Amino acid sequence: xxxxxxxxxxxxxxxxxxxxxxxxxxxxxxxxxxxxxxxxxxxxxxxxxxxxxxxxxxxxxxxxxxxxxxxxxxxxxxxxxxxxxxxxxxxxxxxxxxxxxxxxxxxxxxxxxxxxxxxxxxxxxxxxxxxxxxxxxxxxxxxxxxxxxxxxxxxxxxxxxxxxxxxxxxxxxxxxxxxxxxxxxxxxxxxxxxxxxxxxxxxxxxxxxxxxxxxxxxxxxxxxxxxxxxxxxxxxxxxxxxxxxxxxxxxxxxxxxxxxxxxxxxxxxxxxxxxxxxxxxxxxxxxxxxxxxxxxxxxxxxx
Numbered sequence: 075x076x077x078x079x080x081x082x083x084x085x086x087x088x089x090x091x092x093x094x095x096x097x098x099x100x101x102x103x104x105x106x107x108x109x110x111x112x113x114x115x116x117x118x119x120x121x122x123x124x125x126x127x128x129x130x131x132x133x134x135x136x137x138x139x140x141x142x143x144x145x146x147x148x149x150x151x152x153x154x155x156x157x158x159x160x161x162x163x164x165x166x167x168x169x170x171x172x173x174x175x176x177x178x179x180x181x182x183x184x185x186x187x188x189x190x191x192x193x194x195x196x197x198x199x200x201x202x203x204x205x206x207x208x209x210x211x212x213x214x215x216x217x218x219x220x221x222x223x224x225x226x227x228x229x230x231x232x233x234x235x236x237x238x239x240x241x242x243x244x245x246x247x248x249x250x251x252x253x254x255x256x257x258x259x260x261x262x263x264x265x266x267x268x269x270x271x272x273x274x275x276x277x278x279x280x281x282x283x284x285x286x287x288x289x290x291x292x293x294x295x296x297x298x299x300x301x302x303x304x305x306x307x308x309x310x311x312x313x314x315x316x317x318x319x320x321x322x323x324x325x326x327x328x329x330x331x332x333x334x335x336x337x338x339x340x341x342x343x344x345x346x347x348x349x350x351x352x353x354x355x356x357x358x359x360x361x362x363x364x365x366x367x368x369x370x371x372x373x374x375x376x377x
Contacts, residue, residue, distance in 0.1 A: 087120045091120075179224060179225070179226050179267070180224070180225065180226075180227055180230065181222050181223070181224045182222065182223055182224075182225070182232050182233070182234070183220075183221075183222055184219070184220055184221045184222060184223055184234065184237075184240065184270070184272060185234055185235070185236050185237045185239070185240075186218070186219075186220050186237065187218060187219040187220070187237035187240075187241045187243075188216050188217070188218040188219075188237075189216055189217045189218070189243045189250065189252070190215070190216045191215050191216050191217060191250070191277055191280070194248055195245065195248060195249070195250050195280065196248040196249070196280065196281060197248060197249045197250070197280065197281040197282075197283065198217060198249070198250045198252060198276055198280050198281070198282050198283070199249055199250070199251050199252070199283045199285070200252045200254075200274065200276075200282065200283070200284045200285070201251075201252070201253045201254065201285045201287075202254050202284065202285065202286055202287055202289055202291070202307075203254050203255065203256050203270075203287050203289065204256070204287050204288060204289045205254075205256075205269060205270035205271070205272065205289055206269070206270070206271045206272075206289065206290050206291075206292075207254075207272055207273075207274065207289060207290070207291050207292070208271075208272070208273040208274070208291075208292040208293075208294065209273075209274050209276060209282075209284065209291060209292070209293055209294070210273060210274070210275055210276070210293075210294040210295075210296065211275075211276055211277075211278040211294065211295050211296045211297065211298045211299075212275040212276065212277060212278060212296075213277075213278060213297070214275060214277065215277055216275075216277070217243070217250065217252060217274070217275065217276060217277070218274070218275045219237075219241055219254075219272055219273070219274045219275070220272065220273055221270060221271050221272030221273050222270070222271055222272075223240075223257060223268065223269065223270045223271075224267075224268065224269050224270075225257060225267075225268045226267060226268070233257060233258065233268075234257070239255070239258070240254065240255050240257065240270070241253065241254050241255060242255065252274075254272070257270065278295075278296065278297055278298050278299045278300065279299045279300055280300055281300045281301055281302075282300070282301075282302040282303070283302075283303050283305075284302070284303065284304040284305065284307075285305060285306055286304060286305060286306035286307035286308070286368075286369070287306065288306065288307070288308045289307060289308060290307070290308060290309045290310075290311075291304060291307045291309070291310050291311070292310075292311045292312075292313065293310060293311070293312045293313065293364065294313045295312075295313075295314060295315075295318070295320060295362075295364060296315065296318075297315075297318070298318065298320060298362045298364075299362065300362060301362055301363045301364070301365070302362075302363075302364045302365070303364070303365040303366075303367070304364070304365070304366050304367070304369070305366075305367045305368050305369075306367075306368050306369070307366075307368075307369045308369070308370055308371070309369070309370065309371045309372075309373070310366055310369055310371070310372050310373070311373045311375065312364065312372065312373065312374050312375065313375045313377060314355070314357065314374065314375070314376055314377070315357075315376075315377050316357060316376050316377060317357070317358065318357050318358060318362075319357065319358035319359045319360060319361040319362060320355075320356070320357050320358065320360060320361075320362055320363075320364065321354065321355070321356045321357075321360030321361075321362070321363045321364070322354065322355040322356075322363075322364045322366070322374065323352070323353075323354050323363065323364070323365050323366065324337075324352065324353040324354075324366040324369065324372045325352050325365065325366065325367045326350050326351070326352065326367060326368065327351055327352070327353060327366065327369055327370070327371070327372050328351065328370045328371060329370065329371040329372070330351070330353040330371075330372050330373075330374070331371070331372070331373040331374065332355070332373060332374030332375070332376070333374070333376060336355050336374055336376065337353040337354065337355050337374065338353065338354045338355070339351060339352070339353045340352050340353075353372065355374055357376075
């Protein structure tokens with residue numbers, strides 16, 4: 075006589091139900107993650123029904139439950155997988171995992187930023203972040219910023235809605251402070267790669283102080299009519315016009331590059347600081363100065 079062991083029917087029914095759910099998810103567009111999250115309570119129902127049926131149809135006066143431990147172990151593993159999916163879904167982790175898997179890298183335009191200058195502003199202090207930045211002198215009367223940014227997104231929505239999301243400007247006395255913000259990002263395993271390539275236009279007659287953040291900066295002074303100073307960049311590429319009245323001083327720089335003979339380089343040996351390298355380039359009378367400090371590498375391109 076065939077012996078009915080509790081668990082055998084449950085395992086078979088569980089495979090049938092799981093197969094049906096997966097079949098329907100493929101042809102009816104169900105989300106596989108949601109299927110794995112929702113179907114597992116049927117395991118408990120099927121197993122409970124099987125025990126009740128065994129007790130009802132058993133002809134023994136005092137029926138003794140006999141279990142198919144291999145089948146019950148298999149059903150238990152399926153149930154644990156379902157509980158795990160449900161827990162991750164309830165805590166929001168599953169949604170984040172789905173978002174990370176669906177991410178693609180896309181480029182967008184930065185929302186244009188513009189700050190109208192007046193005659194009371196004599197100086198601009200610009201604090202940059204770790205992104206690539208081009209700073210250019212302009213004949214216009216406003217400070218403006220534009221460019222592109224690249225980020226990973228799952229829904230193709232723009233990360234930045236307005237200029238306030240990536241730059242902040244505040245006037246104090248005769249100085250305009252402009253702070254460039256980092257792009258919003260998530261911490262931990264959900265962190266995504268992001269970068270910005272921006273151009274900042276500064277009125278040529280205004281004094282400029284740039285506070286770098288170990289980033290690459292390109293300077294295009296064009297017809298500069300005031301002094302600039304840049305501190306804390308990693309690499310600076312200066313594009314200078316040959317007929318400009320410009321003096322560039324790189325203080326404590328490690329590497330200087332440019333046309334042979336363009337730089338006048340001096341080195342001093344400090345017992346505490348080691349060898350310090352200073353470089354100077356001058357065109358014309360050198361009326362306006364660009365001072366570069368705390369920078370590793372400076373390159374000069376003369377147009």
